[in-house]
Amino acid sequence: MKKLREMGRLFLIMFKIGLFTFGGGHAMLAFLENEFVSKRGWVGKDEFLDMVVISESTPGPIAINIATYLGYQRAGFLGAVAATVGMCVPSLIVIYVISLFFDAFLSFSLVQHAFRGIQACVVYLVLLMGIKLLKSVKKDIPSIVVLGTVFLCSLIFSLFAVNFSSIFYILICGALGVLLYLIRRMTGKEEKQ
């Protein structure tokens, strides 16, 4: 019963955050910190930072990762389920309702033209995010090598219209990262000797 209550609280907190936060996972972190660290003190500040780092480096959307993590830490597996469902339900409802009316909405010529403008803006937003991420990449040789290789490959593949899934890029880059690390370790040892 106690667990059920805890799940209810987690669900409501996440529901609220999911409903009110615009701009995705990173915008959500501030609200999560406010709810879990400042307001309720359920999680320590350092621990929260650890959670953020782990959420960023595990697969899946950041917002969902950290919701699952916080829920799990608070009330075990069921807590994780409650928190994650709470986080997703507002989006599900809002987007589903929008998608019901979206086509009808787009048939207004005024809206249609508005969206033509918005489409250009979206390109800018995604590009901006890409540049931000590019800036945050470590400026050492392995990162630059991996980045350059992927960029060149995708350029060549798209020029020759070769079908190559992005998933392979991630798998190959992961392997490349390990390889570069091993090479560096080996050469580092040689230098020491």
Added chain:
Amino acid sequence: MIYLKLFWQFLQIGLFTFGGGYAMIAFIWEKALAYGWLTEEELLNMIAVSESTPGPIAVNMATFVGSSQGGALGAVVATLGVVLPSFLPGDSVDCGCASKRDEAGRCASVFGKRATMCDCADSLHGDHLAVERSVWHPNGWGSCSSRFQRDLDSWAGCRLGICAEEAAREGVLSHSADSDFRRAWHDFIFDLIFFVQKGECV
């Protein structure tokens, strides 16, 4: 059949995306075009809608694509696919031990603070509903109420942890345990009203 396909494709997307919704755009773009789910123009609209509605962008995009292909069930299935990989590390990465220690420290400080809160101490033993009412009508409590509320929050947070025995000895917390869920619910409504009035999150 389309549900299975949606689930499987979005599970892949969730599994191989590190770093949130923006990193997912390339995958969704690729898959939506490959399967003929959306045109390029629709994809741009999808990103625009996902960014300008509340919630995680990844979930928004999954829901959008899912509902365009398979209605409500499609939306649920696609979202489930994206979300499921998040549960993988949950069991293996457990920092419960550190948090327990934190909680114990926090509890000690809260209990220490309680002694100094001479004004509020008596009411603490009183009706929990009165406390709730104070949230709704902060004027009735004056300057004390917000601080008191905060302490009560962290105190409520302590209940489950290492402090359970200590709390039981105090004989206070068991009293308020029943309204725990109700309090969360009231919190939620209160924040909702605040959001509608001020247009920002508490």
